[in-house]
Amino acid sequence: MSFKVSDKQDNNTHEIEITVDGQVFSEAINNVYKKQVNKFNVPGFRKGKAPKHIIETLYGKEIFYDDAIKDCYPEILKEAIDKENLNVISLDKLETLSAGKEGFVLKAVVSVEPELVIEGYKGIEVTEKSTEVTEELIEKEIMKARESVARIISVDDRPAQMGDTVVIDFAGFKDGVLLDNTSAENSALELGSGQMIPGFEEQIAGHEIGESFDIYVTFPEDYHSEDMQGEEVTFSIKIHEIKYTELPELDDEFVKDVSEKETVEEYKEEIKETIEKRLKKESDNYVENQLIEKLAEMVTEEIPKAMFNAEIDDLVRRHIHNFESQGGDFKAYIKSSGVNMDYMKILYKPEAEKRVKSRLALKAIARMENIEITSEQIEKEYEMLAEMYNTDIETVKKHKSDIEITESLKLQKALDLAVECAVIKKSDEIEKERESDEIEEEPELNEEE
Numbered sequence: 001m002s003f004k005v006s007d008k009q010d011n012n013t014h015e016i017e018i019t020v021d022g023q024v025f026s027e028a029i030n031n032v033y034k035k036q037v038n039k040f041n042v043p044g045f046r047k048g049k050a051p052k053h054i055i056e057t058l059y060g061k062e063i064f065y066d067d068a069i070k071d072c073y074p075e076i077l078k079e080a081i082d083k084e085n086l087n088v089i090s091l092d093k094l095e096t097l098s099a100g101k102e103g104f105v106l107k108a109v110v111s112v113e114p115e116l117v118i119e120g121y122k123g124i125e126v127t128e129k130s131t132e133v134t135e136e137l138i139e140k141e142i143m144k145a146r147e148s149v150a151r152i153i154s155v156d157d158r159p160a161q162m163g164d165t166v167v168i169d170f171a172g173f174k175d176g177v178l179l180d181n182t183s184a185e186n187s188a189l190e191l192g193s194g195q196m197i198p199g200f201e202e203q204i205a206g207h208e209i210g211e212s213f214d215i216y217v218t219f220p221e222d223y224h225s226e227d228m229q230g231e232e233v234t235f236s237i238k239i240h241e242i243k244y245t246e247l248p249e250l251d252d253e254f255v256k257d258v259s260e261k262e263t264v265e266e267y268k269e270e271i272k273e274t275i276e277k278r279l280k281k282e283s284d285n286y287v288e289n290q291l292i293e294k295l296a297e298m299v300t301e302e303i304p305k306a307m308f309n310a311e312i313d314d315l316v317r318r319h320i321h322n323f324e325s326q327g328g329d330f331k332a333y334i335k336s337s338g339v340n341m342d343y344m345k346i347l348y349k350p351e352a353e354k355r356v357k358s359r360l361a362l363k364a365i366a367r368m369e370n371i372e373i374t375s376e377q378i379e380k381e382y383e384m385l386a387e388m389y390n391t392d393i394e395t396v397k398k399h400k401s402d403i404e405i406t407e408s409l410k411l412q413k414a415l416d417l418a419v420e421c422a423v424i425k426k427s428d429e430i431e432k433e434r435e436s437d438e439i440e441e442e443p444e445l446n447e448e449e
Contacts, residue, residue: 003080012114012304013092016080020072021103028068036067065099069106077108087113090306111304116364118298122421126290129283130426133275141271145258146247155242159208162192166204167241172233179233181225186240197223204237212238284419291418296357303356311352312345319344365414373409381405 006015033052042050042058056063073094081088093109152165160166166189172182191201203215215235219228248254255267320330334340365371385400386393 003076005080005084005086011111011302013109013111014084014086016077016084016108016110017097018073018076018080018106018108019103020076020106022101023103024072025068025099025103026101028072029064032064032067032071036064062099065104066096069096069099069104073106073108077106081110086110089113089304089310092306111306113307114301114303114360115367116299116301116360118295118361118364118368120298121295121361121365121418123423124291124294124418124421125423125425126287126294128424128426129279129286131276131279131283133272133279137275138268138271141275142250142268146250146254147245149248149254149258151246152243153246155244156209158242159206160191160204160239160242161244162202162205163190163244164205165190165243165245166239167243168204169238169240171236173236174231174233179228182233182235200235204239207237207239209239209242212236287419287422287424288415291415291422292358293354295361295418296354299357299361303353303360307356308349308352311356312348315348315352315355316341316344319348359411362411362414362418365417366410369414369417371410371413371417373406373413377409378402378405381409 003016003018005017030052033055037050037052037055038048040050040055040059041047042054045051045054052064077091088110090111091108092111093107095107097105097107099105155164167186168189169185170183170187172179189195189201189204191205193201195201197217197219199217200215203217207213213236215237217233217235219231219233221230223229248257250264252263255261255264259267259270261267261270323330323333382393382396382400382405385396389396
């Protein structure tokens with residue numbers, strides 16, 4: 001076997017011409033004959049017993065050529081691609097140039113992943129989110145903890161107050177006629193939550209269990225149902241239950257119940273550290289996402305459509321997997337919603353293009369910066385993945401190859417480098433610069449003016 005590979009074309013394709021000798025081709029033909037001989041009914045021979053040369057005489061000497069070539073070419077083409085270190089993303093064309101007892105010649109046209117040159121990836125300007133831990137943030141976290149162990153207390157000795165949860169029946173009337181979709185029974189409503197239209201919840205406050213009464217509200221002009229916009233409606237209300245939430249006191253006993261700390265001060269310090277880590281991670285992700293966006297914008301070269309299509313298909317597969325892993329029936333959803341696969345692919349196209357371009361940009365950075373990954377780093381990544389998925393390293397290795405791990409680590413190191421070299425500013429700094437620019441741009445008045 002021999003092959004020759006053309007130089008890369010403008011559209012990121014290569015032509016690979018493969019020559020296979022007669023002996024290899026003859027063996028492939030014999031293998032096809034053995035697999036297919038039972039298909040032929042040849043007079044004078046029991047089914048499956050006709051010699052190969054008789055079948056070739058009756059049906060033509062080329063009868064087994066196509067299938068023999070189909071059996072041969074995948075391994076031969078792979079060998080050529082591997083030897084040339086081509087990063088092939090699609091087989092675009094396969095043509096048999098000649099075939100006979102001397103062998104066969106194939107021409108394959110393949111699209112390859114483009115190798116880009118990215119300029120200006122150092123010094124990209126991005127903003128970071130604030131990582132300041134305010135007292136308000138700490139209090140919010142403490143409130144969540146208090147609410148998680150709060151008690152629900154039923155009330156029967158006072159009227160409902162704002163902040164209470166009431167269980168009510170309600171029905172809306174206009175000129176004495178019950179309106180559609182304005183009634184419910186045994187509905188729980190927290191007064192002051194803003195769940196209902198303005199004025200509804202406030203008018204329930206002050207009424208007691210068992211009481212029936214009317215309230216009067218006007219629907220907002222921007223209400224989602226046009227038929228109800230600006231309408232004055234009477235609601236008949238009956239209260240069945242009144243409840244309120246009793247929060248535990250923020251003291252040392254509460255702290256011991258919800259954490260491993262002993263005092264309120266220790267607990268607040270722990271919460272502060274937790275929030276700091278969360279805000280730092282959010283800010284880091286925010287910076288990285290901006291860089292990924294800007295790196296994708298730097299890619300101006302033509303990208304093979306096969307790369308975008310493969311990424312779109314992958315995103316759709318993940319969407320379906322996530323949907324079904326949460327108990328959904330995707331086929332039933334498609335049928336009921338009218339959303340077909342073509343529409344989903346259109347929706348995912350922008351994200352797919354961004355991912356492909358940013359990945360190619362990061363690969364370019366890794367190549368230009370000579371980023372290498374050691375065997376120790378690969379093994380450490382396997383250990384991390386095993387811990388993340390709560391399994392053993394060997395199981396991870398069945399699903400992730402060294403090549404995949406190496407590629408992933410290279411991309412991350414390239415992104416880390418872009419972050420390290422980026423000009424990172426706080427949001428308030430950017431705002432101040434804009435204000436300063438606006439002031440400088442204002443025309444100065446001369447004395448005559």
